[in-house]
Amino acid sequence: EVQLVESGGGLVQPGGSLRLSCAASGFTFSNYWMSWVRQAPGKGLEWVANMNQDGSEKYYVDSVKGRFTISRDNAKNLVFLQMDSLRVEDTAVYYCASGNYFDNWGQGSLVTVSS
Amino acid sequence: QSVLTQPPSASGTPGQRVTISCSGSSSNIGDNTVSWYRQLPGTAPKLLIYSENQRPSGVPDRFSGSKSGTSASLAISGLQSEDETDYYCAAWDDSLSGWVFGGGTRLTVL
Numbered sequence: 001e002v003q004l005v006e007s008g009g010g011l012v013q014p015g016g017s018l019r020l021s022c023a024a025s026g027f028t029f030s031n032y033w034m035s036w037v038r039q040a041p042g043k044g045l046e047w048v049a050n051m052n053q054d055g056s057e058k059y060y061v062d063s064v065k066g067r068f069t070i071s072r073d074n075a076k077n078l079v080f081l082q083m084d085s086l087r088v089e090d091t092a093v094y095y096c097a098s099g100n101y102f103d104n105w106g107q108g109s110l111v112t113v114s115s
Numbered sequence: 116q117s118v119l120t121q122p123p124s125a126s127g128t129p130g131q132r133v134t135i136s137c138s139g140s141s142s143n144i145g146d147n148t149v150s151w152y153r154q155l156p157g158t159a160p161k162l163l164i165y166s167e168n169q170r171p172s173g174v175p176d177r178f179s180g181s182k183s184g185t186s187a188s189l190a191i192s193g194l195q196s197e198d199e200t201d202y203y204c205a206a207w208d209d210s211l212s213g214w215v216f217g218g219g220t221r222l223t224v225l
Contacts, residue, residue: 035214037160044117044203044216044217044218044219045152045154045160045203045205045216045219046216047205047213047214047215047216050214059212059213060213061211061213062211062213095159095160100165101148101150101162101165101166101205102150102152102160102162102205103162103165103171104162105159105160105161106159107158107159108159
């Protein structure tokens with residue numbers, strides 16, 4: 001069974017940093033694209049970033065370019081989202097998702113940016 | 116304002132067939148495949164349809180997708196009360212070099 005488990009969310013002040021992790025199991029992690037998608041409270045889904053199997057391709061939504069960094073550790077079946085210079089508008093539940101079409105999703109990790 | 120446009124709401128009665136539209140442009144739906152997701156309240160989204168009309172294993176054949184030009188549709192036949200939830204479309208956008216989602220459609224089963 002495919003499992004994706006996010007961790008690392010929490011409350012942070014504007015300008016601060018957080019690092020989200022997503023632990024994958026139940027599939028051959030190194031064969032799949034991995035993505036982060038977020039959902040602000042009461043709002044719709046917004047794709048944040050994704051990367052290919054070996055990390056040679058990374059893409060970001062414009063609003064996080066230069067502030068967020070996606071990375072992965074294929075040996076440990078982990079994907080990360082380093083979030084720096086956080087803004088109030090980054091407050092959301094962050095989901096990690098696997099596959100070319102967001103085939104499977106984690107349960108989400110809440111990030112709250114507030115003073 | 117989402118790049119892909121969905122109606123904010125849709126409705127139908129049990130057993131009825133309903134469709135949800137998703138409108139885009141040549142840089143996203145026109146040139147790339149469309150996928151659909153369903154999100155129950157308080158839970159993570161779930162993939163319903165990919166590559167316009169392909170269903171992952173476990174998704175009932177009541178759900179079907181189609182695409183024409185720069186628009187796509189999700190059809191749900193034999194509507195059930197548990198279908199009452201939020202639905203999202205998505206596609207890769209070549210101009211933005213990123214994925215774009217529709218704003219979501221809340222389906223109500225009357």
